[in-house]
Amino acid sequence: DGGITQSPKYLFRKEGQNVTLSCEQNLNHDAMYWYRQDPGQGLRLIYYSQIVNDFQKGDIAEGYSVSREKKESFPLTVTSAQKNPTAFYLCASSINTGTDTQYFGPGTRLTVL
Amino acid sequence: GQQLNQSPQSMFIQEGEDVSMNCTSSSIFNTWLWYKQDPGEGPVLLIALYKAGELTSNGRLTAQFGITRKDSFLNISASIPSDVGIYFCAGQHNAGNNRKLIWGLGTSLAVNP
Numbered sequence: 001d002g003g004i005t006q007s008p009k010y011l012f013r014k015e016g017q018n019v020t021l022s023c024e025q026n027l028n029h030d031a032m033y034w035y036r037q038d039p040g041q042g043l044r045l046i047y048y049s050q051i052v053n054d055f056q057k058g059d060i061a062e063g064y065s066v067s068r069e070k071k072e073s074f075p076l077t078v079t080s081a082q083k084n085p086t087a088f089y090l091c092a093s094s095i096n097t098g099t100d101t102q103y104f105g106p107g108t109r110l111t112v113l
Numbered sequence: 114g115q116q117l118n119q120s121p122q123s124m125f126i127q128e129g130e131d132v133s134m135n136c137t138s139s140s141i142f143n144t145w146l147w148y149k150q151d152p153g154e155g156p157v158l159l160i161a162l163y164k165a166g167e168l169t170s171n172g173r174l175t176a177q178f179g180i181t182r183k184d185s186f187l188n189i190s191a192s193i194p195s196d197v198g199i200y201f202c203a204g205q206h207n208a209g210n211n212r213k214l215i216w217g218l219g220t221s222l223a224v225n226p
Contacts, residue, residue, distance in 0.1 A: 006155075040218075041218060042116065042201065042217060042219055043201070043214075043216045044216075045213060088153075090155050100144070100205065101144075101146060101158060101161050103158065104148075104155030104156050105155050106154055106155050107153070107154065107155045109153070
């Protein structure tokens with residue numbers, strides 16, 4: 001089946017530790033995105049990548065880092081510099097043409113204790 | 114970052130009733146998207162709109178791309194309990210390499226059986 005997978009579904013970390021969230025897609029999409037969602041709020045863009053080995057900061061990139069070494073994978077690292085990391089993280093991908101539709105993974109809920 | 118004005122913020126209706134929600138923007142969009150998010154899951158695309166004035170249906174759902182290109186609405190007819198969730202609108206400028214989506218804060222729908 002084609003789709004976007006995120007793992008794990010739930011993740012717990014101690015404060016001060018870096019943590020990496022996985023996102024993989026087999027849709028052959030060029031573009032991938034990371035969003036953060038907090039209760040009662042919409043989706044806020046952290047980072048996005050339109051092509052392998054290239055990525056841009058979104059609206060709330062501070063305290064996060066990404067890499068795009070393969071077309072299928074776009075891992076997100078939540079660093080200890082992120083002041084409020086507990087949130088629901090969503091990965092998405094799109095074909096990256098002029099009229100573009102983003103498709104989402106199931107999300108990872110990160111709780112920092 | 115920029116956000117869309119999505120209303121209403123929440124709705125509580127009886128099963129069988131019709132539902133209407135809308136999004137407005139101060140700027141023009143070339144694409145409007147409507148997503149539904151179930152609790153703890155990623156958003157799922159419901160309808161994509163690419164042309165001003167376009168009216169598109171997906172089962173009991175109907176969405177329209179406003180003629181001014183600054184608004185869109187989503188209607189759900191004859192609601193059922195599984196319609197419960199949060200509905201998000203998203204707009205895209207598609208200017209140059211800008212693939213970023215601008216998101217509304219969501220409409221939370223509750224359906225009383």
